Amino acid sequence: MWILGYFTFKDLLYDRLRSLLTILSLAVVVVSYLLLTSLAQALVTLSRQAHVTNNLLILSANTIDPMDSSLDEGVLQTALKIAPEQIQLAFPILFRHLTIAGQIMQVRAVALEEMSTSVGLTLVQGDWPGGNRQVVVSEGAASLASWKIDSTVNIYGTDFQVSGLVRVDENAFGSVWMTYPEGQQLFGTKRGFQVGYLSLVPSADPESVRTRLLADPRISSGYSVFLEHAFTNGYNQSNSNLLTLSGIMVLVSLLVVTFGIYNAISLSLAERNHEISQLYVIGFTLNKLRGFLMARAMALTLAAYSLGWLVSLLFINHQRLQPSVDLIFQALRLTPSSSLFGLGLALVFAFLGVWLSSRRLMVLNPLTGSDR
Amino acid sequence: MMSEFLVILRLGVHDLFEHRRLLLIMSFSIAIATAMYTFLVAYRNGLSSEFNEQTSNLLVVHDNQNVGDITGSRISSQAAETLAGLGISMIIPEIRAVTGTSIQNATLLRGIDLAQYTRLESFKILSGRRLKPEDPPRLAMVGVLLADREDLKAGDRISLRGRDFTIVGIFQNDTYMDNQAWISLSAAQALLAWGQDVSVYIIPDEGILHDGGALPGGLSVTRKGGTLRLIAAQYQPMLNIWQIVSLALGLGVSLTLANVLWRLAWLRRREIAILRTIGFPTISTVAYLLVQAGGITLLGVLLGGLFTVVFTTGIRLTVSSFTIVPRLGLMTLLGNLGWVGLIMFAGSLLPAWWLSRLNLAQLLHSK
Numbered sequence: 001m002w003i004l005g006y007f008t009f010k011d012l013l014y015d016r017l018r019s020l021l022t023i024l025s026l027a028v029v030v031v032s033y034l035l036l037t038s039l040a041q042a043l044v045t046l047s048r049q050a051h052v053t054n055n056l057l058i059l060s061a062n063t064i065d066p067m068d069s070s071l072d073e074g075v076l077q078t079a080l081k082i083a084p085e086q087i088q089l090a091f092p093i094l095f096r097h098l099t100i101a102g103q104i105m106q107v108r109a110v111a112l113e114e115m116s117t118s119v120g121l122t123l124v125q126g127d128w129p130g131g132n133r134q135v136v137v138s139e140g141a142a143s144l145a146s147w148k149i150d151s152t153v154n155i156y157g158t159d160f161q162v163s164g165l166v167r168v169d170e171n172a173f174g175s176v177w178m179t180y181p182e183g184q185q186l187f188g189t190k191r192g193f194q195v196g197y198l199s200l201v202p203s204a205d206p207e208s209v210r211t212r213l214l215a216d217p218r219i220s221s222g223y224s225v226f227l228e229h230a231f232t233n234g235y236n237q238s239n240s241n242l243l244t245l246s247g248i249m250v251l252v253s254l255l256v257v258t259f260g261i262y263n264a265i266s267l268s269l270a271e272r273n274h275e276i277s278q279l280y281v282i283g284f285t286l287n288k289l290r291g292f293l294m295a296r297a298m299a300l301t302l303a304a305y306s307l308g309w310l311v312s313l314l315f316i317n318h319q320r321l322q323p324s325v326d327l328i329f330q331a332l333r334l335t336p337s338s339s340l341f342g343l344g345l346a347l348v349f350a351f352l353g354v355w356l357s358s359r360r361l362m363v364l365n366p367l368t369g370s371d372r
Numbered sequence: 373m374m375s376e377f378l379v380i381l382r383l384g385v386h387d388l389f390e391h392r393r394l395l396l397i398m399s400f401s402i403a404i405a406t407a408m409y410t411f412l413v414a415y416r417n418g419l420s421s422e423f424n425e426q427t428s429n430l431l432v433v434h435d436n437q438n439v440g441d442i443t444g445s446r447i448s449s450q451a452a453e454t455l456a457g458l459g460i461s462m463i464i465p466e467i468r469a470v471t472g473t474s475i476q477n478a479t480l481l482r483g484i485d486l487a488q489y490t491r492l493e494s495f496k497i498l499s500g501r502r503l504k505p506e507d508p509p510r511l512a513m514v515g516v517l518l519a520d521r522e523d524l525k526a527g528d529r530i531s532l533r534g535r536d537f538t539i540v541g542i543f544q545n546d547t548y549m550d551n552q553a554w555i556s557l558s559a560a561q562a563l564l565a566w567g568q569d570v571s572v573y574i575i576p577d578e579g580i581l582h583d584g585g586a587l588p589g590g591l592s593v594t595r596k597g598g599t600l601r602l603i604a605a606q607y608q609p610m611l612n613i614w615q616i617v618s619l620a621l622g623l624g625v626s627l628t629l630a631n632v633l634w635r636l637a638w639l640r641r642r643e644i645a646i647l648r649t650i651g652f653p654t655i656s657t658v659a660y661l662l663v664q665a666g667g668i669t670l671l672g673v674l675l676g677g678l679f680t681v682v683f684t685t686g687i688r689l690t691v692s693s694f695t696i697v698p699r700l701g702l703m704t705l706l707g708n709l710g711w712v713g714l715i716m717f718a719g720s721l722l723p724a725w726w727l728s729r730l731n732l733a734q735l736l737h738s739k
Contacts, residue, residue, distance in 0.1 A: 022723075025627030032617040032624065039613050062533045064470040064478045067444045092495050096443050105601055156436050156590065191446075242610070245687060249617070252404055256621055259401045260628055267635040315616075332613070367538060 008295040012284070022264045023304045030261050030308025031315070033253040033342055038316055038332040040246040055228040056210055056262060057195035063224070066095040069194040069229055073199070076196050078218050086204035089118065092193035100155060101145035106175040109183020110197075115166075118199050121177065124163030125149060129179055136164040141174040143301045145198045156186050245345040262353040265297050286358075301350040305343050309334075380656050383643065384663030384712055387636055402672025402715065407679035410708050412614045414684055419611070421605035421699055422546075422548045423597075423706065430492070430596040431581060435574040442480070442599060443470045449521040449568040451591060463486045465570040467560040468723040471533045472584050479518065480552040481532060483560025483570075492574055493545055500526030509559040512537040515550035517536035525541050536615050548600065551694050622715055625647030628717025633661050637723050644727065645735035658724045665720040673712055 012019045036370070058079065060069040076090040095108035112128060113119045126149040129135055135155075142165050147153065151162045153176060160178065168175060178186070200206055206227050213219045226259055269276075276289060316332045377382065388395055434445035445468070456464050467483030486505040495502075503513050512532070514524055519542045522530070529536045530553055539554060544550055561567065574596065575581065585593040637644065637660070644657055684698045 017726075018634060021627055021631045021634070025624050025631060028620050028624035028627065032620045035613055035617050035620075039610065064472050065443055068463065099599070099602065102602070104599075104606070157586070183531065242689070244687060246610075248687070249408070249614070252408065253617065253621070256401055256404050256624065259397050262630060263394060263397055263401070263628055266397075270391065271635055271639060272396070306483075329436060334387060 004295050005147055006149050006293060007292060008299055012299060014050065016333065019300065022300055023307060026257070026260050026301065026304030027089070027308040027311065029253065029256045030305050031312050032344070033250065033257055034309060034312035034334060034339070035315070035332070036246065036250045036253050037342065038312070038334050039241065040250050041335060041338060042332050043243040043246050051229060052127055053228045054200045054202060054204065054206055054297060055198065056198040056206055057199065057226045057231050058213075058219075059224050061222055061224050061225070066194045067097050067098065068189045069095075071194065071196050072192045075219070075223060076198075077215070079196065079213055082211050082213055082216050082219070083204075083365045086209045087198050088201045088364050089197075089199040091197050091199075092119070092180065093195040093197055094187060096187065096195035098155065098241070100153065100176065101147075103141075103144045103174060105141055105144070107178070107182050107183075108175060109178045109187075112179045112198075115177060115316065116195060121166040123167060124165050124167050126162070129163050129177070129182070131163075133158065133160050133182070134163040135160045135176050135178045135182075136166045136178070138166055138168050138175045140168075141176055141261050144174050158186060232289070254345060257355075258349045261297070261301060261346065261349045262356070264300060265293065265353040266357045269293065269297065289359050290354060293358055294351065298347065299351040301346050305346050309339060309343075376522065376652055376656060377659065378660045379647070379661055380652070381603050383640070384660050385667065387640060388664055388667045391636065394632065395664075396666050396671070399671035399675060399710075401625045401628060402669055402712070403675030403679055405618065405625045405715065406673060406676030406708065406712055407683060408614075408621055409618040409711055410617050410676065410680045410700070410704070411495065411683050411698070412611065413704050413707065414680075415696060416611055416615075417699040417701065417704060418697045419604055419607060422550075422696060423600040426594075430597075431575050431577050431583065431590055431593050432596050433575060433581075433587065433593055434571065436590040436592045437587070442603065443468055443571075445571045445675070446566065446569050447571070447573075447591060448589070451587070451589065452573060454589075455573060455575060460575045460580055461578060462488075462491075462574075464492060465557060466572050466574060466576040467559070467566070468556060468571045471562060471563075477493055479530075479532060479616070479684065480548075481560060481563075482552045482554045483557040483563075484554050485557050489554075491670065495543040495545035495549075496537040498542045498544050500539065501732045502541055502543070503554065503556065507540070507556065509556055509562070510535070510537050510554070511540045511559075513541045513543050513554040514539055515552050515554075516544040517697065518553060519540060521526065521551075521574055521690065521695060533621070535563060543694060548694060551713070584643050622711065625719040626715045629665060633664060634719060634723035634726060636664060637661060641727070641730070641735050645732055648732060649736065654728055656710060657727045661720045661724050661727075662716075665716045669712055669716040673709075676712075679713040 012291050058071065058075060059066060060071060063069045071092070073092070076092065080087055080090055091114055094107075096107040098105060098107050100107070110119055115128060115136070116123065124139065126136070126271070135153060137145075137153070141147065142162075145153075147162050149162055150165065152162045153162060155176065160176075164179065198209075201207055210225045210227060213225045219225065279289060313334055316334050433447070433451060449465070452463050453463065464485050466485065466489075467481070469481045469483075470478050472478035484503070486503055490502075498516055500513075503511060512530055514530060518524070519539075524530060524539055524542070524705065526539055526541055528539050530539055532539075532553060532555070537553070537559075542600075543554075555563070557570070561569070568736050576658055577583075577595075581593045583593065583595040583598070587593065637657070640660075644660065647656060648654065680700075684700070689696045
C-alpha cells in the first residue's frame, strides 16, 4: 500500500503541470456542481411543505394576493358563532405588499401578543415593538435593505424604528411586522383587514371545521376558508418550476464532472501504454495496475474536490454577506449532506472511469505496448 | 505551404479518429457548457424583454409604495379630478389585478379604457380582433402566453372570478402583458365590485409631476414599468448564480480541452519534431492543435445547439402566473460563437506555447 501511494505521488509530481491542470479543470466543474446544488437546496427550502398547523385562514372569495382581500370584524364573529367549541381564538391581520427601500416586501400588522405565539415569529435580536412607530423586521428584509436595530423604515410616508429582528418560518422572507393598532393607524380602516386567523383547539379537526364554516351561507357567499398550511403550500409550490430547472442543471453539471474525470483517466492511460507494458512484463497483474490507476484517479479527484469545495464555501459565505438575497431567493447553503453526496458521486465516477478505461488493459500486448 | 498544411490537417484528423471516444466525450463537455450558456442568455434576454416597458415617457399614479404596475393598488376616481386640476393633458385609468382560486391558476387581469388603450401599448393581433369601444362588457382579449398556457383560442370562453368572458382576440406585445387577460374598464370594475375605483392612472411625463413624487390622499407617482424592474430583479440572484456556473463550466471545459490537446500532442511529439526538422514551420504545431480543437468544438457546438433546442422548447418556466419565454436573437448566437471560440483558442494556446518551448533535439530522441 505504501509503495502504491509513493508510486502515485511520484507519478503525479513528475507530471506536475498537467496534474495541476487536471485538478484545476475538475475543481472548476466541482464548484459549478456545488453552487447549483446550493441553489437547488435554497429552492427546496422555499418550496418545502409548510408545517401542518391547527389553524384556518379566512380571506375574501376569489383573491390570490391576500392584499386584495377585505374583511370586517363581523366575519370573525360569525365564524366564532358557527364553531364556538372548536375555535379558541380569532384575530385579524392587515397585509400589504409594498415597495420599501427599493424592494418588494410584505407588511403585516397583527396583535402584539400573537406575534410570538400564533404567528410563530422568533425574536433573534432586539425587542418586540413596544412603543409608537416601532416595527420588527425579518432577517431577510434586514439583509435586503441593510437594516439594523434602530434603523428607520419609511412606510406610507411614516417613519418607523426597527426594534427587533425576527426569524419567520413560512413565506414571509422579506417582511415587516407592526402591531395591529399601529397598522390601522397607518393604513386606515376603509379596507378593513385582509386575513382572518382562526386558531382551533388542539382536539379539533381543521378540515371538518373548514367544511362546517363553508357550509354556512354567511361565510360561503363572500369568503374563502383555507387550512393555513395548504394556503402557504400553494404559494410555495408556485416556484416548483424553478426547482425542477435547478435540479436539471445539477444533473447536467454532474455529467460534466463525470466526463472530466473520465477524460483525465483515459488520457493518462493512453499516454502510459509503454510503462504499463513494462509493469506487465515484470509481473504486475491487471488488478495491481488497476489499483495504481485507481489511486492516481482518487488522488486527483480528492484534490480537485477539496479545492472546489473550498472555493465554493468562500464564494457562498461571501454571497451571504451581500444584500443580494430577496423575497424569492433565500441565501445559498452548502450543506454537509450535499457536499458529501457530491464527493461520493465524484469518487464513484472516478472508480467507473478507471474501470471503463482499464478494460483495454486486458487486450494490451506487453511486447509492443499497443492494442492487438 | 499548401501541402504542408494538408499533411498537418491529415495528421490532426487521423489523431481525432484514433481517439474518437475520448474526443466524443470532450465534445459532449463543450456541448453542455455551450448549451448552459445559451440557455442562460436566452432566459436573461426573455426576462429583460418581458419586464421592460415599451414606453418611456409615461408615469403611473397609484397607491403609495404599491406594486401597482401588476396588482394591489386601488384608488378613488376622484384622483382623476386632482390630476386634471394640475393641468395633466392625458389621464388614462386602468385596473390591474390578479384573479383565480389559487396561485396555480391565477390570471393577471387588466381593465382597459377601450377608447384610449391603444395609445398606451403596441401589440399585434395573432387571431380574432382587438376590443373596440362599442363592445359589450363580457368580452376579453388574452395574451399569447396565457392563451398557450390555458390552450385558449379566439371564440373560447375564459372564466374570471367565476364569470365567463368570450375571447375576441389573442394578442402579442412581447412583454409580461402576454400573460394578461384584457377586459373593458367598466367590466373590470363590476367584476371586482370596485364601483368607480381604479388601480392606476397613466399620465404623460410633461413636467408637471415627476417620478418619485407624491399626491394628497396617499398617492405615489412612479415611472411606468418601475415595478416591473423590481420584479425582474427578484430573479437576478438566481440568474447570477447560473451565469457564474456557465462561465465556470466554460473555464473548466477550456482547461480540460487544453489538457486533452496537450496530451495528444505529447503522444505525437516525435512526429511533430520530425516534421519541424524537415522544414515545417513552428506554426504547424499550432495548426495541428487547432485542427483537433476545431473538430472537437464543431461537434460540441452542433450537440450544444441540439441540447439548447431541447432545453428551451422542453422546459417552460412559469412562476406565479408569469411565463418566461427564452429569446434567441442573432446577437445571442454571435455572442455564443465568440464564447465557444474563446474556449477553443484558450484550450489550444496553452499546449501550443508549451510545445514550442520544447527542445527539438530532445523530442527527436523520445519514443
